[in-house]
Amino acid sequence: MASADTTSSDTRDDAYEFAAPFRAPQGSPIRELFKYVGRPGMISFAGGYPSKDLFDRDGFAHALDAAYRSDPIACLQYGDTAGTPALRGSLARLMGTRGVACNADDIVVTTGSQQGFDLLLRTLIAPGDTALIEEPAYPAAIQALRLAGANIVPVRTDRDGIDVDALAAQLDAWPAAPKPKLLYTVPTFANPTGATLSHARREALVRLAAARRIVLVEDDPYGELRFSGTPVPPMRALADACPGARDWVVYFGSLSKIVAPGLRIGWAIAPAPIARRMIVAKQTSDLCTSPLAQETARHYLDSGSLGLHLRSIVGAYRSRCEALVKALGHFAPGEIAFTAPEGGMFVWARLTGGRDAGEVLKRAIERNVMFVPGPAFFVREPDASSLRLSFAAPSEAEAFEGARRLASALAQA
Numbered sequence: 001m002a003s004a005d006t007t008s009s010d011t012r013d014d015a016y017e018f019a020a021p022f023r024a025p026q027g028s029p030i031r032e033l034f035k036y037v038g039r040p041g042m043i044s045f046a047g048g049y050p051s052k053d054l055f056d057r058d059g060f061a062h063a064l065d066a067a068y069r070s071d072p073i074a075c076l077q078y079g080d081t082a083g084t085p086a087l088r089g090s091l092a093r094l095m096g097t098r099g100v101a102c103n104a105d106d107i108v109v110t111t112g113s114q115q116g117f118d119l120l121l122r123t124l125i126a127p128g129d130t131a132l133i134e135e136p137a138y139p140a141a142i143q144a145l146r147l148a149g150a151n152i153v154p155v156r157t158d159r160d161g162i163d164v165d166a167l168a169a170q171l172d173a174w175p176a177a178p179k180p181k182l183l184y185t186v187p188t189f190a191n192p193t194g195a196t197l198s199h200a201r202r203e204a205l206v207r208l209a210a211a212r213r214i215v216l217v218e219d220d221p222y223g224e225l226r227f228s229g230t231p232v233p234p235m236r237a238l239a240d241a242c243p244g245a246r247d248w249v250v251y252f253g254s255l256s257k258i259v260a261p262g263l264r265i266g267w268a269i270a271p272a273p274i275a276r277r278m279i280v281a282k283q284t285s286d287l288c289t290s291p292l293a294q295e296t297a298r299h300y301l302d303s304g305s306l307g308l309h310l311r312s313i314v315g316a317y318r319s320r321c322e323a324l325v326k327a328l329g330h331f332a333p334g335e336i337a338f339t340a341p342e343g344g345m346f347v348w349a350r351l352t353g354g355r356d357a358g359e360v361l362k363r364a365i366e367r368n369v370m371f372v373p374g375p376a377f378f379v380r381e382p383d384a385s386s387l388r389l390s391f392a393a394p395s396e397a398e399a400f401e402g403a404r405r406l407a408s409a410l411a412q413a
């Protein structure tokens with residue numbers, strides 16, 4: 001019988017020869033905060049979760065029931081790696097409403113859009129390859145690039161997203177080889193900044209990526225959550241007007257923020273040579289996305305429920321965002337600088353007077369309110385006074401109370 005000592009020494013980290021990116025892996029800094037979220041009375045501006053009060057539970061139950069009743073075998077059996085033809089068709093029609101002309105064959109269904117990015121990295125990035133990413137950026141994109149062993153180079157953004165002129169200058173000064181392989185961006189209601197890239201910048205970025213032969217990754221989980229301002233087309237739509245550009249844009253969509261993240265349904269639209277390789281990578285990842293989830297998603301989309309649901313959640317997020325913005329102005333005037341977003345889930349802010357958001361968070365948690373300190377969103381040189389506040393989950397009354405507690409934490413920090 002093995003002794004207790006033998007068992008514990010066998011389970012030490014250094015007992016294994018881990019692959020380089022996993023020798024000292026950093027987990028998601030945001031997930032670390034989740035241990036506080038369930039605390040009684042906690043008001044969380046931390047997660048990028050859709051509001052639990054806003055799920056379309058009845059519509060969803062109906063779609064699940066209809067999916068199973070109409071074809072139980074399709075729900076229970078393995079399915080095509082690229083996705084069920086029916087869901088791919090429904091997603092192609094959804095993309096049509098976003099201005100992207102495509103058909104079912106152009107869609108690869110993924111288990112959340114996060115998987116899509118991971119599959120793309122497996123097809124394009126070998127350790128040491130360079131990848132560009134907007135900064136501040138979605139932390140799980142940074143994490144995926146780190147685990148792929150990429151040389152990650154941040155690209156400057158301002159309140160309108162990527163500064164395309166600065167990027168062009170950065171690329172002009174780049175050594176002839178090796179060139180960056182891809183550029184990752186969330187151009188509409190970005191996570192974490194809430195910023196939206198203007199129409200003119202989108203066109204310039206599409207042209208630049210095509211001219212430099214860099215794969216432009218357009219991650220778009222929030223685009224439909226617009227509550228003010230004028231809609232801008234996805235870059236994947238604009239690429240059609242620029243010869244050759246479509247070959248350099250990879251679009252990721254997701255039902256997580258607009259229907260439910262528990263479905264784990266995302267999709268990719270990629271140039272055929274890339275899509276083919278992503279499907280091969282997916283074969284060794286999960287064989288296929290859950291057919292039960294795909295059939296349910298298809299019934300939900302085809303029933304027309306999404307349009308009604310979107311109207312309801314966009315209205316709620318508008319009110320919640322307005323409540324937070326108003327409450328921050330009321331309780332902490334001059335202490336937090338931010339630009340109110342036109343949609344999405346996030347307010348990106350900076351504490352005035354150079355205060356450290358991590359320190360303020362400690363005081364905030366004591367007062368049962370949370371947010372994410374900005375450094376989680378940076379690749380190299382974090383801005384310690386920045387922070388991300390999500391307005392999606394707290395009700396208007398909670399947003400008001402949360403801002404009051406935050407102001408009290410600021411007064412103590």
Ligand SMILES: Cc1ncc(COP(=O)(O)O)c(C=O)c1O
Binds near residue numbers: 114219256
């Ligand atoms: C920018 C961005 N991309 C992708 C995802 C992941 O989406 P999914 O649930 O489709 O994997 C998130 C989730 O927070 C996100 O904010």
